[in-house]
Amino acid sequence: MTGLWRRPILVGGVGLSFLLWLWQSFDDMAGQMDEVGMLGAIALGGFWLFRKKRAKATPIQLDISLFDRSTAEKAIAASELVIAQVETEAADADANAQLRQKVAQVTTELDRKEISLAVIGGKGSGKTTLIQALQSSWVPQIKQTIHLKETPPLFAGTQTGLAAEKDALAVARASDLVLFVTTGDLTEPEFQTLQQLKAANQRSVLVFNKEDQYLPEERAVILQQLQQRMLLTLEADDTVAIAVSPKAIKVRQHQTDGTVQEWLEESVPEITALTERLGQILAQQSQQLVWATTWRAAITLKAEAKTVLNGVRRDRALPAIEQYQWIAAATAFANPIPALDLVATGAINVQLVLDLGKIYHQKFSLEQAQDVAGTMGGLMLKLGLVELSTQAITAALKSNAITFVAGGLVQGVSAAYLTRLAGLSLIEYFQELDAVMGDGENGLKLDRLRETLQKVFQQNQRIAFLQSFVKQVVGRLVPEAQDPQLTSSEIAVSN
Numbered sequence: 001m002t003g004l005w006r007r008p009i010l011v012g013g014v015g016l017s018f019l020l021w022l023w024q025s026f027d028d029m030a031g032q033m034d035e036v037g038m039l040g041a042i043a044l045g046g047f048w049l050f051r052k053k054r055a056k057a058t059p060i061q062l063d064i065s066l067f068d069r070s071t072a073e074k075a076i077a078a079s080e081l082v083i084a085q086v087e088t089e090a091a092d093a094d095a096n097a098q099l100r101q102k103v104a105q106v107t108t109e110l111d112r113k114e115i116s117l118a119v120i121g122g123k124g125s126g127k128t129t130l131i132q133a134l135q136s137s138w139v140p141q142i143k144q145t146i147h148l149k150e151t152p153p154l155f156a157g158t159q160t161g162l163a164a165e166k167d168a169l170a171v172a173r174a175s176d177l178v179l180f181v182t183t184g185d186l187t188e189p190e191f192q193t194l195q196q197l198k199a200a201n202q203r204s205v206l207v208f209n210k211e212d213q214y215l216p217e218e219r220a221v222i223l224q225q226l227q228q229r230m231l232l233t234l235e236a237d238d239t240v241a242i243a244v245s246p247k248a249i250k251v252r253q254h255q256t257d258g259t260v261q262e263w264l265e266e267s268v269p270e271i272t273a274l275t276e277r278l279g280q281i282l283a284q285q286s287q288q289l290v291w292a293t294t295w296r297a298a299i300t301l302k303a304e305a306k307t308v309l310n311g312v313r314r315d316r317a318l319p320a321i322e323q324y325q326w327i328a329a330a331t332a333f334a335n336p337i338p339a340l341d342l343v344a345t346g347a348i349n350v351q352l353v354l355d356l357g358k359i360y361h362q363k364f365s366l367e368q369a370q371d372v373a374g375t376m377g378g379l380m381l382k383l384g385l386v387e388l389s390t391q392a393i394t395a396a397l398k399s400n401a402i403t404f405v406a407g408g409l410v411q412g413v414s415a416a417y418l419t420r421l422a423g424l425s426l427i428e429y430f431q432e433l434d435a436v437m438g439d440g441e442n443g444l445k446l447d448r449l450r451e452t453l454q455k456v457f458q459q460n461q462r463i464a465f466l467q468s469f470v471k472q473v474v475g476r477l478v479p480e481a482q483d484p485q486l487t488s489s490e491i492a493v494s495n
Contacts, residue, residue, distance in 0.1 A: 067288045067295065069110060075298035076107055082305040090312045099308070102301050109294040114145040115286060116293075117278075118172045121181030122190070123153035126209045130181060130244045133269040144282060149175060155189050172197060173296055176289040177281065178204040179274075183213075185225055198233045200296065203289055205238045205281075206230060207274060212243035237280075240273040310431050317359050321423030324352045326476060328419040333412030333477045349373035352423055360430035372429075375446045376422055376453065383450070385421070385457050390414055392466050397474075413473045420469075425449070425456045 083099045090096065119127045131148045139146050151171045152164035172178045178197060182190055197204050208226055211219045219241060227239045248264035255261060281289075328348050353369040364372070380386050393413050429452050433445060460466075 067292045069291055072110060072291045072294040072298065075295045075302070076103065076110075079103055079106070079298045079302035079305060082302050082309060086305050086309045086312070089309065095308060099301070099305055102304075103298075106294060106297045106301055109290070109297060112290050112294075114147060115177065115282065115289060116147045116149060116175040117177050117179060118149045118151055118175035119179045119181060120151045120154060120168050120172050120193075121207075122155045122183075125153075125181040125183050126244050127151075127153075127181055129269075130179070130207070130209065130242075130271070133244050133271055134275070137269070137271070138275045138278070142279075142282070144286065154193065155187075169193070169196070173200050173202055173300075174293065176203070176293050177278075178202055179207050180204055181207045181209050182226075183210045184208075185222055186229060191229065194230065194233055201292060202296070203281075203285070203292065204234065205240065205274070205277060206234055208239065208241040209244055211241040212246040212270070237277060240277055242274050243267075243270040246270055306434070313359050314427055317356055317423070317427050320355055320359070321352070321420060321427075324348055324355075324423065325416040325419040325473075329412040329416035329473055329477060332415035333409060346373070348419065349377065349422060352419070353426060356423065356426045356430060360427075360434060362430050362433055372426075372446065372449075373422075376425065376449055379450055379453050380418065380421075383454060383457070385453065386414075386418065388457075388461075389417055389421075392461070393417060393470060397470060409474065409477060412477050413470055416473045417466075417469060421453070421456055421460060424460065425452050428452045428456060 080103055083096070083103060086099060087096045119131055121127050127150050131150050134148060139148070149171055151168035153161070154165050154168055156162070156164065180190075180194060180197070186194075194204060194206065206226060208223055211223075214222065223239065223241045227236050230239055246267040246269065248266050250262060251265050253261045331348070350366070350369045350373045353372045354364060354366075357364045357369070390410070394410055397410060397413065429449060432448055432452070
């Protein structure tokens, strides 16, 4: 706590607040504010700035044909930068060694010659039979080494099925090429899955299997519908029709004695359209497929390292948030004229932005910190968070007569709660900024604050959390009102 008072913004703001209080105590004409407005002022910290609207960033869609070695190498280098940052900030040697081992494995993928094909689709779509047909009639004719992977069925609908579906999509994204098997016009879940693969820059081929179960004119219509629906997702040639297990043909033979013998003769799988398209893809894009898979693996590894890094930074940020929430609570509780807390809480909010920004390597100027704090405060009022929080906290305090009549306690608890919400929102905000801008790059993107605030508020509106938080703050501000039977575990604040 001592280190906090070495910050000039914080010291100046809180100090000026108490000087203004001393001056105001001699003025009987001080303006009064209603409770909600008063608490809103405390939460906002006196910064009222207009929100700047900016377009949201959209994921980069890369054309598979444009992938080259340098694209994959840049992704690997980006993951190495994050891993190096983890090694600087985290002390877990084993976790750091595992990340280093993974980046070494990804690097070796750049020169891989084998091609992996994942076959995915719903139950009964013919995945197993298709793999058998490809292995027996196509793979032996290909000069390259081909690994065919069958995945668990999609769209099972059960809890176990959802877990299997997640595994299937993970296998698909780790493969060079995906064969998505369907048996007719696409269902909405099938269409959405293909869109997800496209968003992940995964090269895919849509395979319309069991075409023999339709009349010739129906086959043509379905194939055309599939190609039309996937027009913005796949090339027209990447939607093919096959019959991997066609119906047996009835053969009738007339004997010399006048009798007739009949039997069913198995048909040869009709997969020529698929094997021809696969041959074209491998001949033209084989190396790009490998580089694209390496690129995806590097992106995934970078995200994994970011998760580790965010965990380390969050562990450092939470104690800072708790210290600021106690300062905000004490300032609001001690000041009998809440309107004068504007300067103090404003300084607290700005200093919180600056300190958390340093932890997350987002270097903001004082003006930018004021912009973030002011925008956050304005959003809290617009979203109704101040009023909802006040009502919930007042209800919790009414359960204890001593705490309910204590002067300034509602203001103090509310200030602590809203400061905590602001801090937790800043953690999410900075993590998102880092993901969009890159570590150490500047850019406010204040339009993202609204969704972040709403999400964090919902996570911290649980009754049990509010009750324990209120008890914890009351225990600091009014120790004599603390329930003697309340244990430390009961007042632990959930994160």
